Amino acid sequence: MRVEFRLLGPVGARVDGRPVEVGPARQRWVLAALLADVNAVVVADRLVDRVWGEDAPRQASGTLRSHVSRLRSALAEVPGCAIGRRGGGYVLETDEQAVDIRRFRALLARARAVADAGERDALYREALALWEGEALAGLDTPWAMGVRHRLATERLVATLDHHDLLLERGEHAALLPEAEALAAEHPLDERLAGQLILALYRAGRQADALERYERLRRRLAEELGADPSPTLRAQHRDILGAAEAPPPPPIPARLPQPRQLPAPPGSFSGRERELAVLDAAVAAGAVAAIGGSGGVGKSWLALHWAHRNQRAFPDGQLYVNLRGFDPSGTPLPSGAAVRTFLDALGVDPAVVPADLDAQAALYRGLVADRRMLVVLDNARDSAQVEPLLPGGSTCAVLVTSRHQLAGLVTGHGARPVPLEVLEGDAALRLLTRHLADRGIAVAGQEAALAELVGRCAGLPLALAVVAARAAMRPGFPLSVLAEELREDATRLDALDAGESAANPRAVFSWSYGTLSPGAARLFRLLALAPGPDIGRAAAASLAGLPPAEVRAPLAELARAHLISEPVPGRWTFHDLLRAYAAERAREVDPPGEREAALRRVLDHCVRSAHAAALRFYPQRQPIEPVAPAPCTTPVVPETHEEATAWLTAEHAVLMAAARRAAEAGHAAHAWQLAWALGDFLDLKGHWHDQRAVQEVALAAAERAGDRLGAAHAHQGLARAAVRLGRDEEARGHPLRALALYEELGDEIGQARTHHMLGWVLERQGRTRESLAHTERGLALFRRTGQRSGTASALNGVGWLLTLLGDHEGAVAHCEEALRLHEELGNVHGQAATSDSLGLAHHHLGRHGEAIAWYRNALPLYRRVGDRYREGATLLQVGDSQRAAGDLAAARASWRAALAVLDELGHADAEGARARLREDHAPG
Incomplete structure (x- = not known):
């Protein structure tokens, strides 16, 4: 079956030529946004931006999920196609050649590589026949318009390349209708005009050819103040006849071969990936735009590549430093750069036109058919570069800039080569x-x-x-x-x-000096942001702006390469730029403004983390987070999956925020961040991080005399100590937490702590003491009406009764716990109780039922991401399988458990090894 995805015209899909109904317009736009990066993850924020632009609905993420869900159903009949969810986004997986854009580009690459004219002609025709109208027809977001413009440029270049081939083969009559129609759409395109004039002349229409040239000459003069290129003027003279032709300009018959490259960098290392990207860009005939912050090595990379590839450009190499970020603040004018190139190409100054456009046209004509390398170093913007671009496809161009040259990418098909610091x-x-x-x-x-x-x-x-x-x-x-x-x-x-x-400080200052006031302020404030990177909502809170208003300064900083966006929607900068931003902040921003900004970003972290913690584990008893300062924008995840993704992305940031809060005297922020991270760090096996952040929280709370914060931190430290096998420490922390909760009269806190003490004591083999504390916790949970706590304590009592030999009593308690957890929708509680029921049935000799209960628990643990309990349950599955006489299955389960526990670095891994070494379980 042949699958086709259409973007070069109305968006859609076909199977064996039959259209697939993919839904209404907005759903088609989601399909287009995924197909544009087929087989790659497109994060949700970027999808929303592509599909809605600035008109995104209030609940855009939910609306997007609905469209994706319906799109999955619509594409169910398309073989080899699937939409997956991963890494905070979506990916459409299918054969790349089923997407018309990818097929169009592949066919063009083949056409430009083969020598046989007939085969080239067939490949060009097949590529151009893929177009069924305007690309992404109907979608009008800024992203779509940029893609549409870029594709239209690619289509025009491909069409003109095909025209050149037709002219080479003498098929001028065949291209006339299309060339005349295209000339009406692109009246100032000199390459197209030259093709049309030549075709008219060869078709015996000399007068029409001369009239077409004159029409173009007048229009260029009136609209651009420019003359036709030397190539067109020479073509005009040939048609007009030598007697009537104007005298040609005194351009040397044999142009010199300029060698303007500066010396290569003396020391160069790494950058293998970027060098490969440059190789590919030049091979494809694209301008390579190397971008990065000051001092990151853009010029070194360009010159290293240029010297390594000199022999590929026998007609010479042109180089100019455009001084886009010169300390003087005055970039080199484009006209001055063009003049240096004309001089290098041996043009007599007397015949150089006064007008910049005419100079640029003369330059393009001189290099049009030559194999030259042009290096445009340190460009300020696309406008400075555009007059210096050769007109043909035989020259290679490398541009370096501290700005993202979006105009070159969208208008000239340039290939961006972002440069980061070295690893x-x-x-x-x-x-x-x-x-x-x-x-x-x-x-x-x-x-x-x-x-x-x-x-x-x-x-x-x-x-x-x-x-x-x-x-x-x-x-x-x-x-x-x-x-x-x-x-x-x-x-x-x-x-x-x-x-x-x-001097890095001076180099950074040249970029900083080009910023707008808003972007400069945000750059300074970013030095205050905790952690290695920052999301949009946090940046908005830091700056005290609505999220929509922080987009522009973030984009400006990214264009200036003062920050980078290594992951969509998250920004960072290296430590030296952070140090420079902090310096500027101390010099410019009053202390009160810096303190207010820090408070806003800490408020953002606490409120967002609290919301994510409750979505990650909905049965958790909430705390009362700090009241946010004005202009704080928290993130509120809507699902468990979104909460998990957010906590994963913000893990390092929240750890750093807790430390920064403690250092700045914001004790409540410190312990509340530690509280919010507790379940996530525990279930994901980040126990050393759990211990570290809870220690920060405890110290901050004790300094501030905050007994509630100290009690919560002691609980978190107890949980980390158990996981890390620190037995004495594990018991001491809940005892101190219990004393604090009793002083505060907090019965719910007491109930949780008794339950935790039971868990700690059970781990230490003190089962009867453990049962007493767990039953005390159960009684307090019942008295305070805490159904989730009651269910967890019931399961705890059941587990302990099994250890004490009362297996029927254990089953009764666990079955009551399971009913409560199911009523509450507590997936983690259902998993833990299924685990307990598995143990009880194992001791009752009902090994088949035990294995069934364990297998009920495993997918639930995986669903909530509890890696440790997944590993521990796999151990128990193996024990029941061995007891049932299936040693091969038992060893497979123990090996799976060992893999999980070793990955976590947990001491229980030794138990798995011991089981695998036992003589009665040979392998």
């Missing part, structure tokens, strides 16, 4: 190479080298400065330089090499 090994290799080039021995100084790499945040400029500083003091060990870089507040001073171009 650990690549950064270490670069620094080692820098030092070796300067004669600095590094043997025995590995620890200092590693620290220097970390302090430089992988920024190539900083690594080069460090090597230069080391060369100035060759007798000093590298540890001395590392020590100078340890203080965040003075790190940029230590990286000052005495010249502005070798």
Whole structure:
């Protein structure tokens, strides 16, 4: 069966030529937004932006889920196609060649690669026949318009390439109707005009050809103040006849071969992926736009690639530093850059037109059919670059800029090559190479080298400065330089090499100085944000803006490469830029404004984490979170899956926020963040993080005299201690929590703590003491009407009765617990109670029933993401299978348990190993 997905025209799908009903318009737009990145995850926020733009509905995520659900049903009949949910987004998986855009580009690549003219003609025709109208017809969001414009450009270029082939084969008559229609749509396209004029002339319509040239000449003069290109003028002379032709400009018959590239970087390491992207971009005839923050190595990458590939460009290499972010603040005008190129190409100054457009046209004509490399370094924006782009496809162009050159991408099909800081090994290799080039021995100084790499945040400029500083003091060990870089507040001073171009602070300032006031303010405030990255809602809270109004400054900072967006919807910057932002904040923003911004982002973290915690574990007894400051925008996940995704994304941020809150004296924020993370960290096996954040919370609460916060932190520490096998510590914390809850008269807190004490004591083998505390907790839960707590305590009592030999009593308690958990919809409680029932039936000798109960628990544990209990239950499944005489199945279950428990680093993994070593379970 042949599957086709259509984007080059009305959006839709076909199977063996038969249309598939994919639903109403908005549903088709969701399909289009997924097909644009087929087989790749498109995060939900980006899908919403693609489908609705600024008109997203209030509950956009829910509406999107509904459309995706209906779209799955509609595509059920399409073979080899599925829509999956992963990584906070959706992915449409199918054969890429079933998507017309991908097939269009693949056919063009083949057409441009083959030598046989007939085969090329067939491939061009097949590619262009895929178009059935305007791409993404009907969808009018900014994303769709950008894609549509880019595709229309690709279609036009492909059509003109096919025209060139037809002219080569003498088929001028065949292309005339299409060329005349296209010329009406693109009246100023000189390549198209040249094709049409040549076809008219070859068809015997000399007068029409001359009239078409004159019409174009007048229009260029009136609308652009430019003359036709040298190629068109030469074509006109040929048609008009040598006697009537105007004298040609004195351009050399043989143009020089300029060699303008600066020297390659002396030390270069890494960037294998980016070099491969540059290779692919140039091979496809695309402009390569290298973007990144100041000092990240854009020019080094461009020059390294250029020198490595010089032989591929025998007609020469042109280079210009456009000074887009020069300390003087004055970029090189495009006209001046064009003139340097015309001079390098040997053009007599006397014949250079005065007008920039005419100069650019002359430049394009001179390089149109030559194999040259053009490097446009340090561009300010797309407008500065556009006059310098060659007109043909034989030249390669590398552009570097601190801004994202969206105009080049959308208007000229440029391929962006984003450049980030170097990762650990690549950064270490670069620094080692820098030092070796300067004669600095590094043997025995590995620890200092590693620290220097970390302090430089992988920024190539900083690594080069460090090597230069080391060369100035060759007798000093590298540890001395590392020590100078340890203080965040003075790190940029230590990286000052005495010249502005070798001073990260100065380099950063050139980008910072181009920002709008709003973007500059947000950049400074981002230094206050806790954690390694930040989401849009948190950035809005930090700045005190509605989320819609923070989009523009975030986008401006990203375009300037002062921040990056490594994951859709999350922004970050490296440590040196953070240090620079903090410096600027201390210089510009009053302390009160910085404190208010920090309070807003901490309020955002607490309110969002509280909402996510209750969605992650709905039966949890909520706390009363701190009242938020004005202009705080919390995130409220709607489902367990959304809460899990949010907590996963924000894990490191919330840990850092708790520490920052404690340092700043916001004790309530610190312990409430630890409380909100408790279940998530426990179920995901992050027990060391659990212990660390609860210790921060306890210290902050005790300093502030906050007994409720201290009690909650003691409970969290007890849970972490049990998981980490710290028995004495595990018992001490709930005892202190219990005393605090009794002082506060908090019976629900007492009930939870008695239940926890029962769990701790059971782990220590003190089963009867454990039962007494668990029963006390059960009584308090019943008295306070806490049904969820009652169900959990009933299950706890049942489990302990099994351990004490009262298996029938255990079954009775657990069955009552299970009914309550099912009424409450508590999935985790149902899993734990099924586990307890499995143990009771195992001891009653009902091994088949035990295995059934365990297998009932396993998918529920997986559903809520409780990895530890999944592993522990697999151990018990194996025990029941062994008791039932199925040793092979038992060993398989124990091996599965061992894999989970080893992954978590839990001590129970040794129990799985012991079972697998037992003589009576041979393998």
